[in-house]
Amino acid sequence: MNITHHPDTVWLVDYACGTLSRGFDLVMAAHLAACPQCARELGRAERLGAELMMDSIPVAVTTRPTALREAGSPVSAWTQSRPLNGLASANGNPVDLQTLVAQYLECGISALPWRSAGRGLSIAKLRATQHERVWLLRAAAGTVLPRHTHSGSELTLVLKGAFFNCDRIYAAGDVEDADETTDHQPVVTNEGECICLAVTEGPLRFRALLPRLAQGYLGI
Amino acid sequence: MTDTTEPIADRANVLPFPADGLREPEVDxxxxxxxxxxxxxxxxxxxxxxxxxxxxxxxxxxxxxxxxxxxxxxxxxxxxxxxxxxxxxxxxxxxxxxxxxxxxxxxxxxxxxxxxxxxxxxxxxxxxxxxxxxxxxxxxxxxxxxxxQKSVALLSQLPEAQARVLVMAYVEGKSHREIARELNLPIGTVKSRARLAFQRIRGIFEAAN
The missing domain is CATH 1.10.1740.10 (RNA polymerase sigma factor, region 2, helix turn helix motif)
Structure with missing residues (x-):
């Protein structure tokens, strides 16, 4: 996998600090599993965190290490905070991002509730909360997506195929990092269908009326 | 014999290794x-x-x-x-x-x-x-x-505005979006501060290795 577009450093800092919401965390984990360069940068972000942690003013604790050891392993009941974490060990190896995301979704990508959004485009909404929306986007070769701006951050990870935007090609493994300053109109390349995993902070703002009308129905 | 070279040579005979070598080896x-x-x-x-x-x-x-x-x-x-x-x-x-x-x-x-x-x-x-x-x-x-106190030194090598962003992220547990909101900065400014800070930190880590 030849990854050329990466999320901004702030995303790696947020990932290292554990401050991302689930959707952004998912996209970052999937990209990190495929991108050795970002995995190295994450290593530095975690190392910085470790240095800052070790620089804290020490506070005496009453816990004794022997007591902990005897306590057995209550932590085994931890919920898995990052379902894709284990896959990060695949760093440097080609990762099938579709399989990876399908694992997280516990179903094949085709089994998702796809809804047609017209003009060669289908959308499957995976998660919608007050703060973020996560969806998969599947577009046929050559599809021109509706032009839109954002009301917050958006990360789009290409799982399959490629799209053009602003003279750049985003291919499998690449992340397009957009925010409220970005006005864009992605166009799928002619080679084949394109599947992307996208997470946005706020609703998209479409330029044209029709996609605006469809927005409520599609839940984007 | 007047002064300069000789005493240095003498000292070199007494201390056949650099003075630093005499210090207690510091365990990292x-x-x-x-x-x-x-x-x-x-x-x-x-x-x-x-x-x-x-x-x-x-x-x-x-x-x-x-x-x-x-x-x-x-x-x-x-x-x-x-x-x-x-x-x-x-x-x-x-x-x-x-x-x-x-x-x-x-x-x-x-x-x-x-x-x-x-x-x-x-x-x-x-x-x-x-x-x-x-x-x-x-x-x-x-x-x-x-x-x-190594990491205080680490952050002190950064301009204050960049260090502030990192402290808010790592210590206060805020996302870059929250940092932008709290400091009333455009998101792009927070992004570029983090990017610049990491360029510096990358250099510091590489020098330390």
Whole structure:
């Protein structure tokens, strides 16, 4: 996998600090599993965190290490905070991002509730909360997506195929990092269908009326 | 013979190695921690665990309290982290991270779990608290070590505006979006500050290796 577009450093800092919401965390984990360069940068972000942690003013604790050891392993009941974490060990190896995301979704990508959004485009909404929306986007070769701006951050990870935007090609493994300053109109390349995993902070703002009308129905 | 060259040559005879070589060899604390964690991983060495605990527990406790947890909650989280260190030591890979980086990521994951579960009912606070609270060795060991102050130096190498962003992220636990909102800055400014800060930090880490 030849990854050329990466999320901004702030995303790696947020990932290292554990401050991302689930959707952004998912996209970052999937990209990190495929991108050795970002995995190295994450290593530095975690190392910085470790240095800052070790620089804290020490506070005496009453816990004794022997007591902990005897306590057995209550932590085994931890919920898995990052379902894709284990896959990060695949760093440097080609990762099938579709399989990876399908694992997280516990179903094949085709089994998702796809809804047609017209003009060669289908959308499957995976998660919608007050703060973020996560969806998969599947577009046929050559599809021109509706032009839109954002009301917050958006990360789009290409799982399959490629799209053009602003003279750049985003291919499998690449992340397009957009925010409220970005006005864009992605166009799928002619080679084949394109599947992307996208997470946005706020609703998209479409330029044209029709996609605006469809927005409520599609839940984007 | 007047002055200059001769005495230097003399001194060179007396000290056949550079003066620096006479100092006590300084053990890098990070390297020592990693060595202890490897001993725990490979031999389930209880003494190594106790020493790791002495190195980390007070610092992690201090860190957790700085992130806003009250002391009792922080100590419960600390206990979970240190139990995870004991239980998951076999997963530690020294070629990927130092012990402190690995333990930082454990702490981070635990905080994510707590935040996501949104349950703050911490079970039985006194769970693992030993009967003999306050063994002097832990406190001593730790205050002796507090001298290090390496990372303060690390952040002081950054312009204040960049350091501020990192402190808000790492210590106050804020996302870059929250940082932008709180400092009333465009998101792009926060992004470029983090990017510039990391260029510098990358250089510092590379120089340290």
């Amino acid at each position: 604390p990070a390297a020592r921690e990693t060595e202890l964690l490897l001993r725990l991983r490979d031999f389930r060495d209880e003494a190594a665990f106790a020493q790791l605990f002495a190195c980390f527990a007070p610092k992690v406790q201090g860190y957790l309290q700085r992130t806003g947890l009250d002391p009792a909650d922080a100590e419960n989280v600390l206990q979970d982290i240190m139990i995870a260190v004991w239980n998951k030591a076999h997963q530690f890979d020294a070629t990927r991270a130092s012990a402190r980086t690995w333990i930082f990521s454990m702490a981070r994951n635990r905080l994510i779990d707590l935040k996501r579960a949104e349950r703050r009912e911490f079970v039985a606070l006194e769970r693992y608290v030993g009967e003999t609270a306050g063994d002097a060795i832990y406190e001593e060991d730790l205050y002796a070590r507090a001298a290090g």
